[in-house]
Amino acid sequence: MEAQKETSQPANKTSTSGGDQEEQCCSNTSCEKNEEQEPSSPKQGDFSDPVYKEIAIANGTINRMNKNELLAKCAELKLDTRGVKDVLKKRLKNYYKKQKLMHSAGAKGNSDVYFDYICVVDFEATCEENNPPDYLHEIIEFPMVLVDTHTLEIVDSFQEYVKPVVNPQLSEFCVKLTGITQKMVDEAKPFNQVLKQAVSWLQKKELGTKYKYTFLTDGSWDMGKFLNTQCKLSRIKYPQFARKWINIRKSYGNFYKVARAQTKLICMLENLGMEYDGRPHCGLDDSRNIARIAIHMLKDGCQLRVNECLHSGEPRSVPISAPIEGAPAPKTPKKRD
Known part of the structure; x- marks a missing residue:
């Protein structure tokens, strides 16, 4: 949902109690900015070689x-x-x-892959042509695209539409931008039920149990804003398995050494010699195109690794010195008290 991400105002901050520790991705505030750094191979060894x-x-x-x-x-x-x-x-x-x-x-094979699977997510949310500062974006499309990092292929996808509650009537701008009609959301399930379906889909893939995986997004908004806001509106705790992710814009900019202006979805595709495939701002099509970029980067030798997390309700950068860990096994989040 690139156009909406570019124009979105920061989400309203809601007060949290001292006991709301599930909002933090780590036990301290070590999630510092490191956007200009590029991770090196963990198996490079002595640079005097x-x-x-x-x-x-x-x-x-x-x-x-x-x-x-x-x-x-x-x-x-x-x-x-x-x-x-x-x-x-x-x-x-x-x-x-x-x-x-x-x-x-004397090594053989692709030994520099950190995860078995990368799950690409690109939510679509309610929006107005000119969103007021206090506008609450509700997720109306929940797509996921699964990339096998060993075969470098898209192997499966998930898509469900979501029924909004705060703004049940979609704006004309939102319908035109996303292609999601009023009928589609009226007939959809509420977010908490769709999230359960998404968790079940991830579990069937044995992610976090048999296979090491992580999420990947086009920017900080999907997890740090849209999912975070939606969980609060739906009165459920933010899912632990989505607390860390790869922001492909940062990874792309650091790897190819380009300015931030060149890390928008269409720019990344064009710079890699590819064209957008599908309908722009369809969440599933956006996710597939983001996955194509990720696959291209892996082929070019990029070691995609987690570079952002949700910390105290806000997206933060993860330092490259942080241990490389996969997302935990997905579980349906509990309700907020």
């Missing part, structure tokens, strides 16, 4: 290439030739880095 000098030399050679030379080299190595010049450079650098490190360590 001669292999890193070889990598530096290869990087210097790549930096001096023009776009035609970059395209020719990618084609020679049978790498993807789509994308702008900076994307091609990053692709080649990561290819040579991975090859040299694997050769040096």
Whole structure:
């Protein structure tokens, strides 16, 4: 829901009691900003190893290439030739880095994947053309797209519409933006029931039990604003399994070294040489396109890792020094007191 995310005002802060500890993602306030940092491979070892000098030399050679030379080299190595010049450079650098490190360590296979699955979420919510500062966005579409990080494929998806309560009548702007009609939400289930369905779907995939997984979103709004606000409106506790996530905008900007203005969904797709597939602002289609970007980044050598969490009711950055942990097994949240 990119257009709505760009224009949304910060959600109203609600007072919380000292005992509302489920709002925190960690026991302290160590979730500090680290947007300019890029995680290194946990298996890189000693940087004095001669292999890193070889990598530096290869990087210097790549930096001096023009776009035609970059395209020719990618084609020679049978790498993807789509994308702008900076994307091609990053692709080649990561290819040579991975090859040299694997050769040096005698490693085989894709050993730098942190999670077995990544679950992409992009909610759609009620909105007005000009939202007042106190407007409460209610989730009206709950989509999830599951990416297998080993096969680098979308393997399944979930989608349910949700019946709003505070603003049951959708605005004309909302219908036009999202394609979600009044009939669709009138016939939908309330959020707490849809959330139970979503939890059941995740459980059937054995996520958090047999397989390590995490969530991925296009920005901080889906979890930090929309889901957080909706849980308060529905009087249920925020789900523990959704407290940490990958903000792909941060990951993309850090990995390809581009400005924030180049991390909008359409910009990311275009810079990677792809076109949007589907209807913009359809939550499921947005999720699928975000998943395509994530898969492309994994192929280019990006080590997608959790970089945001919900702390005291607000989204915070997770430092790269934090341990790499998968989301806990999904459980239906309890009601608020």
